[in-house]
Amino acid sequence: MRAKQITKQIIEVKRADQGRLRSLVAYSIALCLVFLIGAAAASPVVALSDYSISPSTVKPGTSGSVSVTFINNGNSVASALSVYYGQLEGTAASGPKNAGDLAEGTKTTVIIPFTVADSYDAGVYSLPLQVFYSGSSSANFVIPVTVSKPPILQVLTNNVSKKAVKSGDEFEVAITLNNIGGEIKDISLSAPQNSSFQFSGVSKYVLSSLLSDSSADFALRMISGASVSTGTYSVPVTITYTDKLGTTSSENVSIGPVNVVDLGTLFSVSAEPISDAEVGSTLRLNVTISNNGHEDEPDVSVEPQSSAYIIPIGSTSVSFDTIPARGQASRTVLLGIDPLASSGYYSIPLKVRLGTGQSFNTSVGVLVSAASQLSVTSETTPATVAPGGSTSLTVKMSNVGDSAIRSVIVALSSDTVTISSGAETFLGTLNVDDTSSAVATVRASSSSKPEDNAITATITFKDSNNQEHKVEKTLHLAMSSAGAASATPSGAVSGTNGSYPSRSSSQGLMGLLPYAIGAIAVIVAAFFGYKWWKGKKGVKRKD
Incomplete structure (x- = not known):
């Protein structure tokens, strides 16, 4: 009986000890949780807030910097903050850049330098950053740096096919396009819409690609505007291309020079009467056209125009055929001078027409005299x-x-x-x-x-x-x-x-007429003299 009681008491004591143990474990766990929660709430957290790159356009062979702003998103001070950085594309780390302590909720800015090697092509490169603070805390960041290698285009004019261009004239300009910058593709050459010079037959010239340090030749067929003024022009051309970053850009360049001349300057017209220019007469006028240009001019003709007192006779157009470069040709033009015209200087209007359909007006002068007979x-x-x-x-x-x-x-x-x-x-x-x-x-x-x-x-x-x-x-x-x-x-x-x-x-027998008349007069005088003498003699005899 007693043994059962003792056993019962032992069991109850064990049960009380187990309860106290459980309470102790629970209390210990609660303390740990409180400690852990307190420790977590007091941790600093450093994050990347913002950055900017200078210069805005980064090119190979240049240096720049990144202005990096860090923020402490934790609830305690991030002490002894330091930044280690590499060069582009994961090169060995440099630094550190010490930023000191960063209080919770505040920001700090660190300037990180970098260099872009000459060998870099256009693209996006990584600038690695590693941040250490509060003893053992750290964070890694990557700043993307875009490197552009734009093309450097140079245009060389090799030849202009015509030394003197007329309005409405077609000509060819041979050029070389040099690229001493970055690679480009989808290249097109076009003429601005407001230009006095446009491409002939095509709207643009295209090229699939142009590598760095390479060139391409173009033969641009062009036509000058019908209303273009005389002068020396640098002809604008727009070059559009896409670089290696996929950016499409345009550049305006100039080719030439192109020398535009007036038709009246390129051709000189003179005239000289073959016959006398008299009132009421038919004038044969020798018209000479001189080609002052450097190219033969085919199918030239002259159309005499009527004026107040001078009218073309016969064909309304006189063909001069081809006039050689630096040469001349002459043709005869028939003109009628009005009988009612007064003597004086008259201007004769002429239209000179070229084989291209172009024409210009000019005039020649002639001195008309009264008919002197x-x-x-x-x-x-x-x-x-x-x-x-x-x-x-x-x-x-x-x-x-x-x-x-x-x-x-x-x-x-x-x-x-x-x-x-x-x-x-x-x-x-x-x-x-x-x-x-x-x-x-x-x-x-x-x-x-x-x-x-x-x-x-x-x-x-x-x-x-x-x-x-x-x-x-x-x-x-x-x-x-x-x-x-x-x-x-x-x-x-x-x-x-x-x-x-x-x-x-008077000649021949008519020349002897005065002598015959004289002889007759002498005979008549002698006859009447003789009769007078005979009559006088008869009177004396009567007496």
Whole structure:
């Protein structure tokens, strides 16, 4: 019985000890939890708040820095904060950069330097950072640094196909595109829309890629605007490309120079009358076009335009075919001068048309004079002369034109007939319908042939526009078998002023008319004298 009681008491004591043990364990666990919670609540936590990179564009072979801002997100001080850093792409760590203590909820900024090697290509590179604080705490961060290697483009103009470009002209510019920067792709060359020079036949020239330190050649076919002004131009071209980072960029470059000239400068036009430009006449005008350019110009034509008193005759377009570079070509243009025109200087408008369809207007001048007509006749006194004999030669001039002429000079010359006196005579001014004469003494040759007794009469005068004219007429001394001679004009008067009508002098039997009349007068006088004498004698006999 007692044994059972003792056993019961032992069991109860064990049960009490177990209860006290459990309480002690629970109390210990609670203390640990409280300690752990307190320790956790008092821990500093350093995090990356912000960063900025300087310079904003990082290139190979340059140095820069990262301004890194750290924040303590914990609830206790992060003591003895230090930052270790490497170079780009995980190189060996450098540092440290000591930032001191960082209180909870505050920030601090640390400047981290870096260098980009020359060998780096364009891309995004990592700058590693490792932060230590509060004895054993640490954190790792990575700052991305973008390295750009933009292309460095250089454009060299090798040749412009035309030294002188006209408005609306096509030409070619040979260029070389050099890239001494980073690799680019999807390259295109275009002309700005507002440019006076555009690509001919295509909107742009393309190239798939252009490596660093490489070049590409282009032959750009271009056309100048129809309204482009004369001058020397640097022609704009836009180059668009994509770099290795995938960024699309554009650059404006200039090619040239391109020299734009006016058509009136590239071609010069002159004219010279072939025939006399007289009122009411047909003018044959020799038009010359000079090509001052460096290229042959094909299919050139001239279209004479009508003016108030000058009208084109025949074809409205005169073809000059191809005019060689630095050369010229001439054609004859027929023009009619109105009979109602006054003498004076007239401008003749011309349109010069090129084979390309381009054209320009110009004009040439011509001096129109009133019709000056001179009638020339001659006679000799006495009418007969033996071979080797002398006679007096009278050259008579009459102004039968529409205007006065002045400074009239008559000059006589001959290879066979001797001009003894009056070889040159100044007659001065001849008004309309005036007549004047030049008298000379000549000695015939020893031959009785008319062709061996030729005399040339050269008449020079000036018209109302002070233009000088020259008229030449050949006179022959017609020799008779008995040795009689008379001055016989041969042919029409000719000279720079065209053909002039001549009036024939009295010659042959008509030359003897004065002598016949004289003889008849003597016979009549003798007859009446004889009758008077007979009548008087009869009266005396009656007485």
